[in-house]
Structures are given as C-alpha cells and as structure tokens.
Amino acid sequence: MRSIIAIKDAFFYSMSGLKYLLKERAFCQELIVMAVLIVIEMFRDTSLNMRLYLFTSYMLILLAEALNSAIEATVDRISHERHELSKKAKDIGSAATFIMMLHFGIIWLLSFIL
Numbered sequence: 001m002r003s004i005i006a007i008k009d010a011f012f013y014s015m016s017g018l019k020y021l022l023k024e025r026a027f028c029q030e031l032i033v034m035a036v037l038i039v040i041e042m043f044r045d046t047s048l049n050m051r052l053y054l055f056t057s058y059m060l061i062l063l064a065e066a067l068n069s070a071i072e073a074t075v076d077r078i079s080h081e082r083h084e085l086s087k088k089a090k091d092i093g094s095a096a097t098f099i100m101m102l103h104f105g106i107i108w109l110l111s112f113i114l
Contacts, residue, residue: 008069017018020065026069030061044111046111053107054104057103058104060104062099063100064097064100065097068093070091071089071093
C-alpha cells in the first residue's frame with residue numbers, strides 16, 4: 001500500500017513541476033517549436049526510426065530546459081545577490097540546453113540527407 005501512495009505522490013510532484021515549467025517562457029517556446037517540427041515531420045518521407053530519434057532528441061532539449069530551470073530556481077532561492085558561482089551555475093545550465101539544441105539541429109539536418 002505504501003508503494004502505491006509513493007507512486008501517487010511522485011506523480012503529483014511531477015505534475016506540479018510541469019505546471020511550473022509551463023509558466024517558463026523558454027519552455028513554452030520550445031514546446032511550440034516542437035509542435036511545429038512534428039507537423040513538418042508528418043509531411044516528410046522519413047523512416048519511423050528517424051522520426052523517433054528526432055522526437056527523443058527534442059525531448060532532451062525539454063529535459064535540459066527543465067534541469068536548467070531547477071538550477072536557476074535553486075540559485076535564486078539561495079540568494080538574488082550577484083555572485084560569480086551563481087552566474088557560473090546558471091550559465092552552465094543554459095549551456096546544457098544549448099548543447100541539446102545543437103545536437104537536435106545536427107540530427108534534423110542529417111535527417112534531410114539520410
């Protein structure tokens with residue numbers, strides 16, 4: 001019984017986190033871009049494997065953005081004072097999102113060639 005309650009609690013914590021993310025401008029913009037790309041992909045002659053790879057690659061962008069938002073919230077919770085380590089943490093989180101975007105862009109371009 002305890003494990004069912006723990007699973008239920010974890011689900012509601014996740015939904016709460018998604019609710020926060022949907023208030024983040026960058027996350028919402030990435031969702032919109034993802035929706036547009038999915039529609040474009042439906043009209044392309046691409047294999048199912050490539051479509052799945054594109055989709056999961058884009059999901060990594062959303063994951064990186066979620067982690068970046070968590071880092072920013074944590075840093076802001078600690079202090080709004082400017083500090084080099086706070087800047088470093090936020091910049092590295094942002095870089096992770098950027099790296100995932102580069103990854104997706106490369107895969108997207110390769111999908112036109114392969």
